[in-house]
Amino acid sequence: MNAAAATGAAAAATSGGTTSSGASAGAPERVMVFWVPDWPVHAHLRDQAEETASAAAPLRSAAPAQRGAADPVPPARAPVPPVPPLALVAQHRVTACSASARAAGVRVGQRERDAQSTLPALEVHPHRPEVDARRFAPVLAALEERFPGIEPRRPGLCALRARGPARYYGGEESAARILQAIAAELDLPGARVGIADGVFAAEQAARAAADDPGVGAPAEGVRIVPPHGSAAFLAELPVSRASDAGFAEVLHGLGIRTLGALAALPEDAVRQRFGAEGIAARRRASAAGPVHGAELRPRTPARDYAVELVCEPPIDAEEQLSFACMSLAEACIGGLAESGLVCTALRIELTDDIGVRHEREWAHPRRFSAADAVGRIRWQAAAIARDPERGGAGIARVRIVPVHTDRAAAHEPGLWSTEPDDRVHHHLSRTQSRLGHTAVGTAQLSGGRLLVDRQRFVPWSIGRTRARRARDSPAAPWPGAIPGPAPSTVFPRPLPAALHAADGAPVGIDADELLTADPAWLGVAGARIDSPVQHWSRPWTIRERWWEGAPERFRLQLQLADGDAWLLIRTADAWLAEGRYD
Incomplete structure (x- = not known):
């Protein structure tokens, strides 16, 4: 259903959502903005909750074999607790704070010491931008299942063209309600949706209150500015919304305090006086389209190449399991080949019918083929200890996850095919699976000053790999090393x-x-x-x-x-x- 919706929305956007066919050059297009207020605080709380759950996981009793059909049904999702007064700081200044902290007088940009004196009960934590981006990635993936062509503006804020989803879902309001429903599924009750002409106006609409002039509020968290009404809606907003603090202060000194006053200035006069920065601020204030190119640049969604097979009934014999997984391996390797990639390391997860998972990562000196992946599945299944008292009927689920990929062009054979013969690779890999990971290997040149330090034994399954650290690279500067030739x-x-x-x-x-x-x-x-x-x-x-x-x-x-x-x-x-x- 989700894939069909995404395909239909994409087709609707293609049929009538492009700016080149339906709008004049430079005219703004209808844009939908999805915004989660105080996203850094949400990301911090989610990361903190996950760390707490991971720490408490070993204390719980897993015991999958003792569970039965009479187990109680999991309880319903608990209501979201209120966010405590919390602030995230970087360089001793507040970069984000919760709504309860804002209500007590804490402001973004405030000094950490001043914020704590304003609210002594304030929780202060360091701001980690990488957590914001990592926690927003699943939200983007969930939105892209129903709404293709999303452009991430920053963690917590993304935008997309409104015409395609509006044509598919029966109107802008209906598309906005779908976005709100997705936000509810993701436990984002405070998410906002703004629709207006242009990205800037849509973002300001998402921030607007329900009773602000020029904006409609058909549903909770949804703000829609009518077509061609964005300039009037932006006119009463302060100029600081469209420019940084320094430029806004200059405009205040000239008596220009609202976006409407800035939009009323002649564009040539703004260009001569303020240059590119002034022109950009004026175009935002007047809800004009971009000067060059498209205003939105949707990202290409990251493709998941992992594949999974559910075996019903479970399979206990290695040969039968490898035969059943042949199409699975071909789908995984074929999906990578369609994107011009090859797999050099993959993870195989075998889960039996009583919930025990057997996981292992396999590496390849060149690139995995479907037969190589099936061989690894057979070897891994054969290595599982057989316990007659353990119970169970065999493997119930197989999952193949590419761990390391590379460009296919970088793994093409040379003019004289200098790669090892397939039979050599097959027998060495088979020997390695029996004798151990470090039993078979090759020599590789490493970094170092002494000759002995430059020799490194590399297991066969790793093959030709790049040095993980700069100091391990033979090309790194090594004062005192022999420039060459080296002793035989x-x-x-x-x-x-x-x-x-x-x-x-x-x-x-x-x-x-x-x-x-x-x-x-x-x-x-x-x-x-x-x-x-x-x-x-x-x-x-x-x-x-x-x-x-x-x-x-x-x-x-x-x-x-x-x-x-x-x-x-x-x-x-x-x-x-x-x-x-x-």
Whole structure:
């Protein structure tokens, strides 16, 4: 029903809701605004309630196997408790407050200390804008199921063209009532809907009272300005509604205090005196359309690629489960392919008929195909411990959720198809599923100053991934590292070495960070070296964690007369062989 409504509203908007076909250039279009007053306070309370529920969840008894058909029906939704006097602050100023706090004299922009002195019982919490956006995302998703083409203006406020929904639902008032019904389902009793010519006028209509002139109130929380009546409705509003505080103060100094007075000024005079800022404020005050382009820019809704299969009756055999999930995996991978994406990691959730969920994330060194996803389902089902006393008849629900996606163009094979063979990947993944996650892997170049630090073992299921942190990237700056080429042989543990001059004296590092003598002979534990030293580099210093008192280390490259070359490192008055150039 919701999908059909969204499709019908979109078709109505396409048939008659575009501004290019039905309105002159620059003329405002009818806009609906959905607004939740004090949304940061609502988002904070919802986030706080969820954290409290999560903390109390382990104290509850889950026991899904003990529930029966005679369980009591869940109670009806409790009424929403009144919001206590609460304020959100950032940089010691109030950024949002509840209605009860406003009634006591707290205002947005007030200093935190002044707000607390005004209302000693005020609850003060830090304002987190990321919580506002995260909590408003489900609201947008619920609205987009019935009303396509929504533009989020800010958390708590969104706008859409009114013509399409009005044609589909039988009028602007009916469409507004549908929005209010959705708000009631989402526990947003104070939501407001404003309809007017243009986004600015519609937003001001949503904020208007029921008895304000020029606006109608056909239902609770719904304000509608008649067509071509937005300029008259805005005329009595203060100029601070259409501009910032600084520009409004300038206009007050000139005797312009209402939007009607600002709209009465000639546009050329406003442009010459105030520039682009004045023109924008005047166009809002006169309910004029945008200067260039469309006023609304609807977003593209985020698509959910997760798929789910309900097995009735439950399936206990792995082969039968994998066969039943083949179409499910094809739908998941095919949906990603339609959007030009591939899946590199997915999460498989298997829920049995008694409510126990078995969840695991799987990664792929390249990209998942439908057969790969089905194979992971079979392996995960086979790994579930079989307990004859546990009861249950098998898996009742399967859910596949893409965790990491990437552009398909970035995973196309090279000119010579340098990717591993499918049979190699199949057998290595099968071996890994039997021996463990870290039993099979490949070597990957990482970041670091020493050669040993630049080697990292990566499990096969992870494959080619980007470094999660900048300091793990080999491209990051590493003072003291070898610019290249690197030695062909790197010792897992540096070998003890000795470096002597021609007279047999040991060669060290002096106070000027130079060699105390010209090296002539090199000795490395476990290696036979018969050739003298012919060339050597200047030693360079590796300084790291000096704030912790870590000693300095020095590196030195040597070339022998027979062509062999060595990389040495000196630490604690001793030479060590770090690598060898063959």
